[in-house]
Structures are given as structure tokens and as C-alpha cells.
Amino acid sequence: MDVILFLIFALIAVACAINVVVQTHPISSALSLVGVMGSLAVLYLLLGAEFIAAAQVIVYAGAIMVLFVFVIMLLNAGAETRKGRSYLIPGAPLLIVFLGLMAFVVQRIFPDSTMVRFGGFTGGGPKDVGTALFTTYLLPFEVTSILILVAIIGAIVLARKEIDQ
């Protein structure tokens, strides 16, 4: 059952990721990316990361992608024009070599000793994540708030209208 679930959602994720890269229109890419994020959320649930799965759907698929779609609509971005496909000649073999190397290394380092079972790790609920966040990782959490403040100020400064002097 776990294997079937994994295969279904891994295939959806890979298909949507390929769609992100090959679609010419940005809005198609954005919707495919939402598909990738949704199927990744299911895989997180399979790994016992309940809080991260919820945050993935709310923050990534909800907030960030809405921002993307909003900007695409605002800029009225059309389909991109292709100049040629000459890049595929060096690119595709390099991609396959990289994937083969990664798969080889992963199989060598992690021979199938650790098996993922649904319910095999239950320490990923909101309570556990919150406890770790406010004890061990309190300093990074506080630094994060400064980062967000700087990002807000930066976004406002960049996107504001120029005021006539």
C-alpha cells in the first residue's frame, strides 16, 4: 500500500515537474508547480511529517504560488518564444549523467536497510515541531523574524511608485 501510494504521487510529482520545465506559458508552469507541491505534501505525510505537510500546502501551494500567479497576471506575461533547441544537445546527456550518478551514489550509501513505513516515525506533529522550535532552535527562529522584516521592507521599497521630488 505504501509502495503504491509512493509510486502514484512520485509519478505525479515528476510529471508535473517536467511540465513546469517544458510548458511555454508561465501560468501553466505555475499550476504544474502547485501539482508538484501537493504531491510532495502527501509524501511528507507518508514520512510522518504532518506539520510540514500542512505548512507545505498552506505556505507553498497557498501563499507563494498565489503570489506567483498574481504577478503573472499583473505583468500579463505571454508565452515565451523559443529560439531553438540547440541547448538539448549538451543538456540532455548531462542531465542523464547527473541523475545516473546521483542514483548510483544514493544506492551505494543507502542500501535498502531503512524502509519507510507509514506510522514508522510519529515525532513530526505540531507539538514536537513546536517544542523543538522554541527550545533548541529559538535563535534561528528569532533571526527568521528579522529576515522577514527585511524582506517586507525590501519588497515595499522595490515595488513602490516613484514619488516626484
Add this chain to the structure above:
Amino acid sequence: MMNAVPISWFLTLSAILFALGVAGFLFRRNIITVFMSIELMLNAVNLSFVTFSYQHKEVSGHLFTFFVMVVAAAEAAVGLAIILTVFKGRSTLNIDDVNSMKN
């Protein structure tokens, strides 16, 4: 056997998604799609974090994923503001046309 997934499958899926993100980042010409490819790469790395977190039965990986999400959100806000500014000045989204610093 059919009841459990090897941990290497998750890591291989993460590598595939990361490679597709790199491909999109390098091959696409639309600045918004390039930006979305970066998000795809961040998602692939998040999957690795959560997988290793499962392997070590440790919640730290989830915290790192959480921080990556926060950084991605901040990055999306600033990056999209930069895209808006570039579009306002040049009326183009093609990264080949934005080459003032080239010469």
C-alpha cells in the same frame, strides 16, 4: 515487501526533482519561470531533509524544512518585487534582454 518503501527511492525522487529544477533554471528564458524552477529545487531539497529526518528518527530535519520555507517566502516576495521593477523599466520578461551589466 510491498508494505514499505526503501529510503533511497525518496532520495532518488529528490534528485530527479532537483535536476529538473536545474534544467528549468538553465534552459528557460522567462524570468518568472526561472524563478519557479528555483522553488522546485528548494522543494526537492526539502524532501531530502524530511527523508533524512525519518531515517534518524529526529525532528531537526523538519525544522530545517520549515526555515527553508520561510526563506523561500521571503525570497519570493523580494524576487517578485525585483521582477516588477525590471518589467516597469524594460517592458520585457526575457532574461536575454536584461544584460546591462554584460559590457
